[in-house]
Amino acid sequence: MSDIPHQKERLLSLDTLRGFDMLWIVGGGFLFLKLAEITEWGWADALAKQMHHAKWGSFHFFDLIFPLFILMSGVVIPYSLYSRLDKGESKKSIYLKIIKRFVILVVLGAVYNGALQFKFSELRVASVLGLIGGAYAIGALIAVNFRSAKSLGIWVLGILLGYGVLQLFIPVPGYGAGVLNGEGSWNGYIDRLLMPGKLLSKTMDPEGILAVVVSSSITLMGVWAGMLLKRDEISPYKKTGIIAGVGGGFVVVALILKTWYPIIKGLATVPYIMLSGGLSLLLLALFYLVIDVWKVQRWTLFFRVIGMNSITIYLAVKIFDFWKPASFIFGGVSRYFGDFAPLIIGLGVICVEWIFLYFLYGKKFF
Template sequence: MTDIPKQRILSLDTLRGFDMFWIIGGDIFFKTLGKQTSWSWVDSIAKQMDHAAWEGFYAYDLIFPLFMFISGIAIPFAMFGKIEKGGAKKEIYYKIIKRASILILLGLIYNGLLTFQFNTLRAASVLGQVGLAYLIASIIAINFRSFKSIFIWVIGILVFYSILQLAIPIPNYPAGTLTPEGAINGYIDRIFLPGKLYGKVFDPEGLLCIFSASAITLMGTLAGLILRSNSLSPYKKVILYTIIGFSLIVIALLLSSWYPIIKSIWTSTFNLLTGGISFILFALFYLIIDVWKFQKWTFLFRVIGLNSITIYMATCMIDFKATATFVFGGFSTFFGNLQPAILILCMIIVEWVFLYFLYKKNIFIKV
């Protein structure tokens, strides 16, 4: 494939911002609104704003893997051009390792590192998984830059991971036991992860989950390779994304009867399903924003997407809800029973204004 020059992909920033919107309060807003109203459409959305207890899938289960898919799309744009211009891989490796290290540190801070309660500190984290999965995917992508090679790696990771989960027994449990206690994920986490585990006997961001998540990051890299190519027209790219997306979804659903879709241990079927949905979502955003050029509405989400790590960390460091209550508490009383939902909406507005201030000052904190 020949490649187009590196450029800002508005659909990518918008989709990242759309994804983060649900993390910074969109989920709570709809759950709160669902409790306060009898609106069926709101209740339908609200029911999707939780993670599946174990097996199964809700829309909210897509948030994390979609973010990792998006980070994978950026890999060809961020790295391949430098290599093709003769840049030293050593420098790129340094940047990748630095990024992963910073994300691990930020994840520990998010989990309470600064309290210095090391015995009960959770070592695994969302940002740590993002950083390490990105590290694995980037190293693979740098050394195997063709679509075919990376595609083989994706298949290899998914197959190898399924073998680990389905064919390797652990003490007191036969092979293929996919329960919190019996899955190999929890067994590895209990041995090697210090501090507390999120699920007590396992961690959804544990060591094997990180390895599994590198597959969906590489799926994003495949999407990035398609996007970067100028041998395909924009409409052909959309069609290809859609075909790949639906194919992955169908495969995941067909396999799920004997290999369940479980986010908490990132089964390969979970990767296939969320990867398929991510391909389709990106196809939709790319078509509307970058092909059809309907772009004015994207600003709302792009402001969030351009400082995604910043707002993620800020939500654990700044009490946006208290600010919203202080400023809009009186205003919210005019809405009667809807007051709790209105206050959540105002909190999101305060968060957005904070990000808009950074945007206007041209402050983009990236890792």
């Protein structure tokens, strides 16, 4: 499912960052949760709290995982779609590829949510993969037609401004303006009106229609970053500084806005989008600096193997029980670790998943 840049253009930092991002879903988060449960160490408990989605109106590390994935899908666009356009491929052909990718991700998201059980009255069509696919599709369609940094910036600010005005100042029928809860917000109103299938809550879905639309602004942030990274006339250190500066600016603005416009992941409020997009840019700048500029790369293979088949492992952990082979292989050893035995099994799960992905990596299946 990934658009992989040609090897000579390849950003090892992007594959590594994608793998780092996905690790927390496929087992990394469990390790911190279990460590905090076993030890009751203060620092472990603090980290474990970051492995849950935050309550309404706050932000945890776990709330960054899918915005970061969306940003990286945008970074690839200049290396994939723009390169195809530059080689003479028609926009119509590009549009079909974008739509195909979107449809596949929506279908895979529905499968993840249980579509193969054929209980369609209970099926949740909205999904994380659908959110990623929709945000990518909207961002990609914009990016294909507006290829300057200035145009992308205008689109990002326009989407965020329009979305903020809608959430804060346009009255929702029957509820009024500025209601930031599931039932009385525009997010909930539009989801109940237009979103097919079951909603995650009865009143709205955090991966609903408006969340998809506003998340496309993070895709466009990624496109801008990808365009910058491709420019040979700009030094790598300057690229790093620009990306980090813009990312830090988004974070600062989000923290200022949150005093009267809360950071709410469930409603994808503008401060949430700016904070998660800004932090994603900061992480991109850091990984690019260390891996592609300083060439500190020996440690990256572990994450790259995960990152190059990120959607594969996301679905695989839903379909396959990796705990059984991990328990079979590491169960005996784990008993020597007493209370820490679940941690050993958890590490074993990650090892089994990684070996599975390394097999695909060796076969060049991405």
